[in-house]
Structure formats: C-alpha cells, structure tokens
Amino acid sequence: xxxxxxxxxxxxxxxxxxxxxxxxxRTEAELPRLTGLFRDLYGDGPDASRERELLLxxxxxxxxxxxxDLRALDAARAEHPDWFQSNRMLGGVCYVDLYxxxxxxxxxxxxxxxxxxxxxxxxxxxxxxxxxxxxxxxAVSSYRDVNPALGTMADLRGLxxxxxxxxxxxxxxxxxxxxxxxxxxxxxxxxxxxxxxxxYWLFPDREGPDAYERxxxxxxxxxxxGSFVQLDDGRWVWATFHSFQWDLNYRxxxxxxxxxxxxxxxxxxxVDVLRMDAVAFIWKELGTTCESxxxxxxxxxxxxxxxxxxxxxxLFKSEAIVHPDEVIQYIDPHECRLSYNPLxxxxxxxxxxxxxxxxxxxxxxRRHALPEGTAWVNYVxxxxxxxxxxxxxxxxxxxxxxxAHRRFLNSFFVNRFPGSYARGVPFQDNPxxxxxxxxxxTASLAGLEAGDDGAIGRILLAHSIALSTGGVPLLYLxxxxxxxxDYGYLDVPGHAEDSRWVGRPPxxxxxxxxxxxxxxxxxxxxxxxxxxxxxxxxxxxxxGGRLVPFATNNSHxxxxxxxxxxxxxxxxxxxxxxxxxxxxxxxxxGLPASAEDILAGTPxxxxxxxxxPAHTFRWLRVRVR
Ligand code: GLC
Ligand code: GLC
Numbered sequence: 001x002x003x004x005x006x007x008x009x010x011x012x013x014x015x016x017x018x019x020x021x022x023x024x025x026r027t028e029a030e031l032p033r034l035t036g037l038f039r040d041l042y043g044d045g046p047d048a049s050r051e052r053e054l055l056l057x058x059x060x061x062x063x064x065x066x067x068x069d070l071r072a073l074d075a076a077r078a079e080h081p082d083w084f085q086s087n088r089m090l091g092g093v094c095y096v097d098l099y100x101x102x103x104x105x106x107x108x109x110x111x112x113x114x115x116x117x118x119x120x121x122x123x124x125x126x127x128x129x130x131x132x133x134x135x136x137x138x139a140v141s142s143y144r145d146v147n148p149a150l151g152t153m154a155d156l157r158g159l160x161x162x163x164x165x166x167x168x169x170x171x172x173x174x175x176x177x178x179x180x181x182x183x184x185x186x187x188x189x190x191x192x193x194x195x196x197x198x199x200y201w202l203f204p205d206r207e208g209p210d211a212y213e214r215x216x217x218x219x220x221x222x223x224x225x226g227s228f229v230q231l232d233d234g235r236w237v238w239a240t241f242h243s244f245q246w247d248l249n250y251r252x253x254x255x256x257x258x259x260x261x262x263x264x265x266x267x268x269x270x271v272d273v274l275r276m277d278a279v280a281f282i283w284k285e286l287g288t289t290c291e292s293x294x295x296x297x298x299x300x301x302x303x304x305x306x307x308x309x310x311x312x313x314x315l316f317k318s319e320a321i322v323h324p325d326e327v328i329q330y331i332d333p334h335e336c337r338l339s340y341n342p343l344x345x346x347x348x349x350x351x352x353x354x355x356x357x358x359x360x361x362x363x364x365x366r367r368h369a370l371p372e373g374t375a376w377v378n379y380v381x382x383x384x385x386x387x388x389x390x391x392x393x394x395x396x397x398x399x400x401x402x403x404a405h406r407r408f409l410n411s412f413f414v415n416r417f418p419g420s421y422a423r424g425v426p427f428q429d430n431p432x433x434x435x436x437x438x439x440x441x442t443a444s445l446a447g448l449e450a451g452d453d454g455a456i457g458r459i460l461l462a463h464s465i466a467l468s469t470g471g472v473p474l475l476y477l478x479x480x481x482x483x484x485x486d487y488g489y490l491d492v493p494g495h496a497e498d499s500r501w502v503g504r505p506p507x508x509x510x511x512x513x514x515x516x517x518x519x520x521x522x523x524x525x526x527x528x529x530x531x532x533x534x535x536x537x538x539x540x541x542x543x544g545g546r547l548v549p550f551a552t553n554n555s556h557x558x559x560x561x562x563x564x565x566x567x568x569x570x571x572x573x574x575x576x577x578x579x580x581x582x583x584x585x586x587x588x589x590g591l592p593a594s595a596e597d598i599l600a601g602t603p604x605x606x607x608x609x610x611x612x613p614a615h616t617f618r619w620l621r622v623r624v625r
Contacts, residue, residue, distance in 0.1 A: 003028055010060035019071065023063050026309045027056070033334075034305040037298045042253045051253035055260060059310040062264035066311065069161070070270060077313035084120075084315065084338065084472060085375055087542040090533060091120035091171070091474035093383065095136065096150045098506045099477055103151035103159050110166055112512075116480065117533045120472060121163060122171035122275060124383060126150050130182050130244060133494035136383065136504070138173070138277065139180035139245045143262040153269060160270030169272035171317065176259050176303075177278040178245040185258075186246055190231065198252045201238030201284065203228070209236045216290045221430050222497055227290075240281050250282055250299055260306045267311035273338065275317045276300065279330055292326040300335040317377060321384070324367050324391050333373045341376040342389050343367055344469065348462050349386060349438075349445065350405070351576045353412045353422070357558040358398045359390060364469065364560055365549045366394070375545055376471035380462045381445070383476065385427040385437035385500055386413070403434070413438040413445060421447030421455065423485060425499040439499040442476065444485040448521060454578055456482070456521065457615030460528040461574060464617045467536050468562065468572050470545035475529075476503075481511040482525040535598050535619065541570040553587045557612065567625045570598065573610065574617035585609040595620040 004024055011020055035052065042048035066074075077083060092113060100106035103126070113121060125137025128145040137147070146153050160170045179186055188196035203209055209228040216227050219240050228236045229243040238247040248255050266274065283295035300316070307314045318336035320327045324343045331339045347360040370376065388409055392402030411417045413424035424440035438445070442462065447455035459482060466473045489501030511522035518527050536542050541564035548569075550559035556577035563569040571591065575581045585608055593607040598619040604610075612618065 003031070007056070007060065010057055012064050015064050019063075023060065023309070026312060027059070030305040030308050031056075034302055034309075037302040037305070038253070041250075041256075041295060041298050041302070048253050051257045055257045055306065058257065058261050058264065059306055062261075062268060062310040066268050067270075069164075070268065070311075070313075073164070073272075074311070074313040082373065082544075085544045086119075087539055088117075088537045089119050089472045090117050090537075091122060091377065091379075091472050092116065092118045092477045093122040093124065093171075093474060094477040095124040095383070095504060096126050098504060100507065102149065103146070103155040107159055107162055110162060110168070113168060114166055116475075116530070117537060118168055120169045120171060120273070120474075122273075122474070125173045125175060126156070127175075130180050133242070133244060134180065135242050135245060135498075136500075138175055139178070139182075139242065140175050141180045141182040142184070144265055157269050164270065164272075170270060171273040171275055172266065172271050173277050174263055174266065174274040174316075175277045176248070176263070177281050178239070178241065178247045181244045181246055183246075190233075195254075199249060199255050199258070200246050201249050203236040204234075206236065209238075211286060212238075212284065212290065215288055218430065218433075220428060221432075222428055238284070240278070247281070247284075249284075250295075251284075256299065256302065260303060263303060264306070264310050267307065267314045271314065273315045273317055275319055276303075276330075276336060277319050279318050279336075280320050280322050280326065292320070292322060292329065297329065297335060300330065304334055304336075321387055321389060323389060324363075324394075327389075328367070328370075331370055331374045333371065337374045338377050338472065339374070340382070341378050341471070342387065344376070344465070345379055345381065346386055346388050347390060348380060348465050349413070350388070350390070350409060351558070352446065352458055352462065353409055353420075355577045356555050357574075357576055358555060359395060359400065360465075361549065361558055361560075362394055362398065363390070364547060364558075368469065368545070368547050370545055376469070377474050378466040378469055378471050379474040379476070380466050380479065381440075381442050381476055381503065382474075383500065383504055385439050386424075386445075387437040406436075407434070410436045410438065413440070415450075421450045421452035423447075423449040425485070425502045427499045439502050441483050441485050441503050441505065442479040443482040443521075443525070444503075448482055449484045454615055456524050456528070459525050460532070461576065461615045461617060463529055464532055464572075464574060465558070467532050468542060468570075468619060469560070470542065470547060470562065473536075478505060478508050478511075480526055480529050481508060481515050481522040483508040483511060531599065539570060539598055539619070539621075540564055540566070541568060541621070551587070552583050554581055554583060556581045557583055559583075563624065567623060568621050569624045571595070571620045571622055572617065573612060573620070575612035575615060578614050580611050580613050582611045583609055591622050595622045 038052050127140045128142040185196045185199045213226045223242050229239045280291045283293045284290040316336040317338035318330035321342045330336050351357050351360045388406040395402045412420050413422045423444040424438040427437040427439045429436045446458040485502045486505035489495040495501040514520040514522040515526040517523040541562045548561040552559035558574040561569045588606045595604045597604045
C-alpha cells in the first residue's frame with residue numbers, strides 16, 4: 001500500500017490538496033529515518049510499532065491544526081532556511097514575570113525590544129508549575145497551560161503573532177527531560193497507575209538507584225545528594241535536578257509520543273525555536289554516566305523528524321552545558337541547528353580574570369567551526385550559573401592545569417582572590433568533588449558592583465566578542481543597562497538555596513530610565529552596546545559563523561578575522577588587559593595598510609601598528625582580494 005493510501009484515513013475533509021500533498025511529501029522524506037530511529041531505540045515489538053503509527057496520526061492532526069499564518073511561515077522559511085545566520089540576528093532572554101509582570105505587559109515592551117534591535121526573544125519557562133518552587137519554571141506541571149499568573153495560552157499566541165509582526169522570533173523551552181512532580185502524569189504514577197508509572201524511573205528500593213549512582217554525577221547536590229529522591233510511600237524516583245523534577249523514562253515509546261504531542265502543540269502556538277532543555281540527560285543506561293549517550297541523539301533526531309513533518313519551520317536549540325566534545329555532537333541539521341556556546345562564554349570570563357587570551361583564542365581556532373546550516377548562540381551569561389566547561393586536554397596544551405585553573409576562576413569570581421573586582425556567588429559548591437560554578441549578573445561579575453574603573457570597558461568587551469564571532473548573539477535583558485546582582489533572593493522561600501537567583505533581578509526600571517544619559521553607568525553600557533549592535537547589523541561579514549584565527553603576538557590581545565563574500569574581511573582585535581597593549585607593525589604586515597574602523601567609521605593606517613587602550617577592541621574592515 002502506498003503511503004498516500006495508508007494515510008488517507010487521517011485526512012480531514014477541509015484540508016486542501018496542497019496542504020495534504022505537502023504533508024505527504026514531508027512524511028515520505030522523513031518516515032524512513034524516523035522508522036529507523038524508532039527501531040534502534042525501541043526494537044521491533046508491537047508496542048513500538050503501535051506507538052509509531054499513533055505518532056503519525058498525531059503528526060497528521062497537528063499539521064491539520066496548524067494555523068494558516070504558521071503554514072505560511074513554514075513556506076517562507078523553506079525558501080530561506082538560513083534566516084538565522086543573518087548579521088541582523090540578535091537575541092534577548094528574560095523571565096516574563098520579572099521583566100514585565102505578565103504576557104500582556106510584555107507586549108508593551110515590544111517597542112523597546114525593537115529599539116534594541118532584537119530579532120529573537122527567549123521567554124523563560126512560562127508554563128503551569130508548582131506554586132512555591134518551580135526552578136524558575138523548569139518544573140512543568142502542564143505543557144498546555146500557561147502559568148495563570150502570567151496569562152493564558154491565547155495570550156501567548158497573541159504575543160507570538162505580535163512579535164512576528166515586529167520581526168522577532170519567539171523562543172520557548174521544551175523541557176522534555178523531566179516534568180514537575182505535580183504534572184498529571186506524575187500524580188497518576190504516584191497513585192500507582194501502571195501506565196504512568198511507566199513514564200518515570202520508579203524503584204521499589206535503593207537497589208536500582210545505588211546501581212546507577214555508581215557512575216552518574218550529581219548535578220544539584222545542594223538540593224539532594226545523588227540523582228534519586230524518595231517518595232512518601234518509600235519508592236525512589238529519578239530526579240537529576242531538583243527533587244520535584246522527575247526525569248521522564250524515554251525507554252518507553254509512549255513517553256516519546258506523549259512528549260512529541262506536547263512539542264507539536266507548542267509549535268502550533270507560534271513558537272519559532274524550541275530550546276531543548278538539558279539534552280545530555282534524556283537517556284539512561286546502567287553502568288554509564290547517563291549523559292550524552294548515543295540514544296540521546298537518536299531521540300533528538302526523532303523529535304526533529306516529527307517537526308519536519310508537522311511543523312517544518314520549527315528549529316531546535318541545544319542546551320548542553322557539558323564538555324566541548326559533547327556539545328558539538330548535538331549540533332547538526334538533523335538534531336539542533338542552534339546551540340548555546342558555553343565554552344566561549346566561560347572563556348570570555350576566564351580571559352577577563354587572567355588578562356590572557358590563550359584559552360579563548362585556542363577555542364576559536366579549534367572549537368568554533370560548525371556543520372553547514374547550523375549556528376552558535378553566543379552569550380556572555382545566561383539565567384544559569386557559569387560552569388568552567390573547557391577541556392582539560394586543551395588547557396594542558398597551553399601548560400594550564402584544568403583543575404587548578406577552575407579553582408582560581410571560582411575564587412576570582414567570588415572575590416576570594418586578592419585584587420578581584422568580581423562579585424559573583426558560588427553555586428553548588430561541592431566540597432566532596434571540588435566542583436563549583438558561579439552565579440551573578442554581567443555587571444557584577446565585571447566589577448561594576450565593586451566600583452572598579454574597568455567595569456564598563458569589560459562589559460562592552462565581553463559583549464563585543466559575543467557580537468562578532470558569528471551565529472546568534474544573545475543578551476540577558478537588563479545586562480544592556482548594567483543591572484547588578486539582586487541579593488533579595490535570600491529572603492524568597494524556594495530561592496534562597498539556589499544562588500542562580502542572584503543573577504535574575506527584576507526589571508531595572510531606574511537603569512532603563514537612565515539609558516540615554518551617557519554620564520550614568522546604565523547609559524554608558526547601553527550606548528556602548530547599542531553602537532556595537534548597530535555596527536554589527538551593518539556588517540555583512542558578521543553573518544554566518546566563518547572565522548579565521550589571527551595571531552596578534554600579544555597574549556593579552558585576542559584576534560580573529562571574519563571573511564565576507566565580497567572580497568573583504570573584518571579583523572577583530574580585543575585587548576583583555578587592564579593597560580594599553582600594542583599590536584606591532586610586523587604582526588599587521590600581512591594585511592593591507594589601509595583599513596576601515598567600522599565602529600568609528602574612519603579610515604585607519606595599519607602600517608605603524610596599533611595600540612589598544614585597556615579593555616578596548618577594534619573591528620577593522622580590510623580588502624583581502
Ligand atoms: C536547564 C536550565 C536550568 C534548569 C535545568 C533543569 O539547565 O537552564 O535553569 O535548572 O535545566 O531543568
Ligand atoms: C543546568 C544547570 C547547570 C548544570 C547544567 C547541566 O545548566 O544550571 O548548573 O551544570 O544544567 O546541563
């Protein structure tokens with residue numbers, strides 16, 4: 001039987017020829033891969049094939065439910081699949097409640113988001129979640145309901161449409177590794193319903209948990225040791241993150257299908273990009289670390305294939321804050337087209353602390369290139385902690401001991417190191433393993449809170465790297481006006497134990513009000529950043545991710561080139577030292593003598609070398625042929 005005949009029963013009367021033909025075409029293209037992945041993950045048994053057939057029916061439904069404007073978007077994006085590689089792309093991220101109050105009031109902030117130049121807005125999780133403690137929304141009780149304090153699903157759809165009219169794509173999380181313990185599935189599992197017990201990792205006693213814990217690392221040891229928590233009835237459940245976040249059991253094909261339905265539901269609300277939360281953890285296998293296993297990739301590929309069929313313009317962004325060898329494995333047109341770049345992020349801070357660009361330069365040289373059709377999301381900090389995820393092997397090549405360097409960075413950024421300007425707070429300090437990460441806002445980590453003279457320069461310098469290395473730069477909203485740490489979290493029940501809240505201040509209205517006054521800190525940061533954002537948007541060489549290292553022969557000065565398509569390149573030089581640094585005429589002798597300073601809008605003569613004042617950078621356009 002042809003696929004068309006087989007699927008005909010799924011077709012609704014009012015579905016047009018064209019729409020149905022498109023669905024069939026995409027299903028034909030994706031189904032062989034999806035079937036193969038399903039077989040690899042779930043074998044050939046009757047359960048697996050039943051779930052796969054039902055999945056196809058769900059996909060057909062989702063496509064036929066997909067609103068016309070989103071289908072039009074699908075068609076438009078198919079014509080420009082590289083839309084996210086533009087040098088005009090600029091992301092912002094915020095919590096709806098902290099930044100605006102609710103979804104309705106967030107609409108009111110759209111004019112500002114446009115003023116800033118955003119084309120991408122990541123709203124932190126906004127779904128129904130436990131009242132008091134929800135890990136900032138990362139414990140989801142229903143993927144189909146918006147947290148009532150923020151609004152309704154209709155508000156979200158309205159916001160998505162209005163953002164789109166304003167040239168801004170909506171990004172929300174797909175929190176698919178776990179649900180909250182209040183999710184309907186979790187409630188039913190706790191009540192002993194066998195169907196839903198099969199959705200989670202439940203154990204009658206410690207035997208299973210002990211066996212897994214031999215090889216699994218602790219992620220939130222402040223919350224609970226190990227990866228399991230005990231229920232009132234004595235059973236144990238897998239909880240990688242907080243005790244109220246229960247890991248889903250993807251060994252059960254019904255879980256895959258259930259989550260695929262939630263994913264398509266979200267896609268149809270007008271979401272452009274799904275941030276795939278905690279991708280490394282989704283598959284568990286006894287005797288392994290249970291991180292980044294091959295099956296985690298197969299699952300992502302399977303979700304991706306489902307999207308290609310039923311919501312074809314939707315993109316995935318990978319959130320893998322792990323070793324760089326693992327981060328890269330998720331970045332693939334068949335998995336995630338976008339990925340956070342946690343290595344670059346962490347090494348920007350490392351360079352600011354050491355005033356040495358060795359590790360960052362090495363990372364740009366060997367860990368920046370990506371497969372065709374994919375891009376980094378480059379950022380200075382996120383809503384989470386900063387973890388020092390560089391590879392010890394890379395560091396060793398530069399004579400740096402990874403462990404000792406991490407210890408230094410942790411003490412530097414929490415102001416325990418003499419001369420530090422940083423005001424970070426330790427996160428998940430684990431005396432047993434020596435592991436620790438850092439929380440704080442960009443401004444507080446860069447010295448603004450401490451009143452250090454170099455702070456504003458450092459803030460701009462850090463952002464200048466994220467804005468010029470390609471891909472999608474992502475700003476943590478509020479950082480563009482230099483917002484400081486918020487210690488109020490210590491008084492909030494459920495937040496006090498999680499220092500990441502120090503870096504999640506409420507909307508800094510006073511600082512925004514000062515943003516046009518360059519005599520204020522807020523204004524100096526804002527105007528400096530706005531100039532960078534505008535210059536980037538006018539610099540086609542910054543599109544895509546192509547980057548060629550440029551040796552500056554000065555350990556304080558980072559260098560790279562961004563080649564364009566029209567015989568030009570932009571040479572970036574950035575001084576991480578607290579004093580002026582020079583780049584010699586000889587170092588620049590491979591470049592033409594005359595360049596254009598993109599930021600100043602003036603010609604520069606390179607024949608005499610260059611001096612860069614402390615924490616400054618140059619974007620220089622040169623002819624290369
Ligand atoms: C992601 C989020 C983080 C959350 C965790 C568990 O890493 O960024 O905030 O705690 O997932 O959902
Ligand atoms: C989240 C957590 C971070 C953890 C990571 C693991 O990002 O915030 O602390 O290291 O997940 O993926």
